Amino acid sequence: MSTDPRLFLPHALQSGTPVILDREDTHYLINVMRRTQGDTVRLFNGRDGEWRAQIAEASKRAARLELVEHTREQAQVPDVELLFAPIKRAKTDLIIEKATELGARAIRPVTTQRTQSDRINVERFRIIAKEAAEQTERLDLPEISDLAKLDRVIDGWDEDRILIFCDEAGDDGARPWGGERGRAVAALGQFADLTNRPASILIGPEGGFSAAERDRLRGLEFTRPVSLGPRILRAETAAIAALTLWQSACGDWR
Amino acid sequence: MSTDPRLFLPHALQSGTPVILDREDTHYLINVMRRTQGDTVRLFNGRDGEWRAQIAEASKRAARLELVEHTREQAQVPDVELLFAPIKRAKTDLIIEKATELGARAIRPVTTQRTQSDRINVERFRIIAKEAAEQTERLDLPEISDLAKLDRVIDGWDEDRILIFCDEAGDDGARPWGGERGRAVAALGQFADLTNRPASILIGPEGGFSAAERDRLRGLEFTRPVSLGPRILRAETAAIAALTLWQSACGDWR
Numbered sequence: 001m002s003t004d005p006r007l008f009l010p011h012a013l014q015s016g017t018p019v020i021l022d023r024e025d026t027h028y029l030i031n032v033m034r035r036t037q038g039d040t041v042r043l044f045n046g047r048d049g050e051w052r053a054q055i056a057e058a059s060k061r062a063a064r065l066e067l068v069e070h071t072r073e074q075a076q077v078p079d080v081e082l083l084f085a086p087i088k089r090a091k092t093d094l095i096i097e098k099a100t101e102l103g104a105r106a107i108r109p110v111t112t113q114r115t116q117s118d119r120i121n122v123e124r125f126r127i128i129a130k131e132a133a134e135q136t137e138r139l140d141l142p143e144i145s146d147l148a149k150l151d152r153v154i155d156g157w158d159e160d161r162i163l164i165f166c167d168e169a170g171d172d173g174a175r176p177w178g179g180e181r182g183r184a185v186a187a188l189g190q191f192a193d194l195t196n197r198p199a200s201i202l203i204g205p206e207g208g209f210s211a212a213e214r215d216r217l218r219g220l221e222f223t224r225p226v227s228l229g230p231r232i233l234r235a236e237t238a239a240i241a242a243l244t245l246w247q248s249a250c251g252d253w254r
Numbered sequence: 255m256s257t258d259p260r261l262f263l264p265h266a267l268q269s270g271t272p273v274i275l276d277r278e279d280t281h282y283l284i285n286v287m288r289r290t291q292g293d294t295v296r297l298f299n300g301r302d303g304e305w306r307a308q309i310a311e312a313s314k315r316a317a318r319l320e321l322v323e324h325t326r327e328q329a330q331v332p333d334v335e336l337l338f339a340p341i342k343r344a345k346t347d348l349i350i351e352k353a354t355e356l357g358a359r360a361i362r363p364v365t366t367q368r369t370q371s372d373r374i375n376v377e378r379f380r381i382i383a384k385e386a387a388e389q390t391e392r393l394d395l396p397e398i399s400d401l402a403k404l405d406r407v408i409d410g411w412d413e414d415r416i417l418i419f420c421d422e423a424g425d426d427g428a429r430p431w432g433g434e435r436g437r438a439v440a441a442l443g444q445f446a447d448l449t450n451r452p453a454s455i456l457i458g459p460e461g462g463f464s465a466a467e468r469d470r471l472r473g474l475e476f477t478r479p480v481s482l483g484p485r486i487l488r489a490e491t492a493a494i495a496a497l498t499l500w501q502s503a504c505g506d507w508r
Contacts, residue, residue, distance in 0.1 A: 094348075101491050103483070136485040229357070229507035231390040237355050240491070241498040248499055253483035 004052070005033045006042040006134045008141065013048040013067060018056065021063040030058050041065065046140045049074040075139050077103040078251040079198040083110050083153070083163075084239055085205035086117040091236045096125045098236070099142065100132035102243040103252065106143040108200075110150040114207040120147050150202075150213065154220070162194055163223045164246070165202040166238050167214065191224070195250045201242045206235055258306070259287045260296040260388045262395065267302040267321060272310065275317040284312050295319065300394045303328040329393050331357040332505040333452040337364050337407070337417075338493055339459035340371040345490045349457075350379045352490070353396065354386035356497040357506065360397040362454075364404040368461040374401050404456075404467065408474070416448055417477045418500070419456040420492050421468065445478070449504045457493045 007029070011019050021029065029035050037055050043065070044050045050072035053065040082104045086092045092109075099107050107129070109120050125144045133141050157163065202217075209217065217223050228241050247253040261283070265273050275283065283289050291309050297319070298304045304326035307319040336358045340346045346363075353361050361383070363374050379398045387395050411417065456471075463471065471477050482495050501507040 098491055098494075101485060101487055102495070103485055136487065138485055227507070229501055229505075231355060231357055231392055233355055233390065237352055237494070240352075240494050241356070244495040244498045245502055247483055248502075251483075253481070 004040050004042050005029060005035065006044070006050075006137070008130050008134055009043055009045050011043075011045060013043055013045055013051050015067055015070070017067070019043065019053060019065040019067070021065065023061050026058065026061060026063045029055070029063060030060070040068065042071065043067075044072075044139050047074060050139060072139060077105050077138060077140060077142075078247070079105050080243065080246050080251060081106040081108060081200040082203070082239060082243060083108045083150075083200050084203040084235065085110055085112045085115040085150075086120050086147070087206055087235050088117070091234070092117070092120070093124075093128055095236050095239050096128045096144070097132045098240045099243060100129045100138070101136045102240065103138065103247055104142050104243060105140075106145070108145040108153070109147045110153055110202075111147060112150045112205050113210040113213055114205045116205060116207075118147065122146055151216075154216070157220075157222060158198075159222050161198040161200055161222065163200050163202055163217070163220070164191070164194075164226050164242070165209075165217050165223055166204065166228055166242050167209070167225045191226070191246070192249045194224075194246075195254075197250075199246060199250065201239070201246060203235055203239045203242065258294050258296050259283060259289065260298070260304075260391070262384050262388055263297055263299050265297075265299060267297055267299055267305045269321055269324070271321070273297065273307060273319040273321070275319065277315050280312065280315060280317045283309070283317060284314070294322065296325065297321075298326075298393050301328060304393060326393060331359050331392060331394060331396075332501070333359055334497065334500050334505060335360040335362060335454040336457070336493060336497060337362045337404075337454050338457040338489065339364055339366045339369040339404075340374050340401070341460055341489050342371070345488070346371070346374070347378075347382055348490050349493050350382045350398075351386045352494045353497060354383045354392070355390045356494065357392065357501055358396050358497060359394075360399070362399040362407070363401045364407055364456075365401060366404045366459050367464040367467055368459045370459060370461075372401065376400055405470075408470070411474075411476060412452075413476045415452040415454055415476065417454050417456055417471070417474070418445070418448075418480055418496065419463075419471050419477055420458065420482055420496050421463070421479045445480070445500070446503045448478075448500075449508075451504075453500060453504065455493070455496045455500060457489055457496065460489055 037058055039055050041053055042050055043053050051067045052069040052071050053067050055063055056066045057064040082099045084095055086109050111118055122144055129142050228238055293309050295307055296304055297307050305321045306323040306325050307321050309317055310320045311318040336353045338349055340363050365372055376398055383396050482492055
């Protein structure tokens, strides 16, 4: 395993064109990661693949990197999005980090009738996603949307895209499945027929979807309610589990 | 969805025998959850199923509960264990919480050659697991072991038990799988043949297993190396993803 630090940058990456790091990335590379002139790093920008670069010159405020080798061609993660209702800050941050690690192409916060938080900081989310993408070896960052109302998102839905909704806790008193289930929901691991079809995974708020929301979701052509087992999962666990199962059944873990 | 608080207790739960809560559980029920005389709660102890109980009497220091109804028979989660190398405290705590939610029957911290932490607080782990079990509706708590050396754990291995090891990052520079893989590891989602066979999932430390550890693990009859996709996952993400896939392919999410 290479131990070269890995940085996402907005710069174009092309042979012969040096990269000048800004103050923040310079601080990270020189002070935090303790790299010096001559050391190598890996760079990506979401467009030009991954490059190995060498630190040609570094001060406290800036560093100049020379591109050495084009190590990976640009690639995109599979087309799966995560829609989720923001919860407490630390758990929402965890969802952003883990969705990035698990290869979500886009992350869309939505408000539902029982959403506990209607303020989010998209810029903080983007920083979390950038750091997670650097660590997880992805070549792109997830697109992160502003908060939108679930009803409006569904009004404008592209019907080619499957909406997988994880119906964890709700009004009807039934456990999602297992011995006491009252509803015909499938296990997400069985969804191999969704392979190659764009998908969005919707995770509800901690209080579950309301009856009206659930009725609407269940009545739509493009939705599939799924189960995540007999235990009640917290929202962040449900998000991680659902993305894992989708990647395994339909995505790039196959 | 019932909103009755759910408590794990050491007490025997049997019809006609009242339960006297200690000071800590009384504080939780009366002050934190704001319940009063006449309100109902759910109780479980890992042996006698789940009971609905009513608060018959409460003071600041103690509460007496009367059992009203036996609501669920005792059941155990499937026989899957999580073996993991402790990492930073917050992430280790997350692993304990999520392994409990995802139905691990036992949680066994192990030290490997690259383990970053050789001190753990098993009592804190048990408190985290108790709270997660209360929230997630399981009827038992995971067994949590003291820290042990991986080599010794393997020396005493019961060969009927499959050891699934998640070979995320390592010395040989290969990504676990995907376009650049150099090794024949299977995707955990394909392991339906392990159904009904006791299993342990082993997650390595952040620096991966050493070459010596990996050689030993790969040479044993009862091990299976598995892949968790083309991106590099952090240890806590790998633990959550592997338990999810096992439950989906072999456990009680089928």
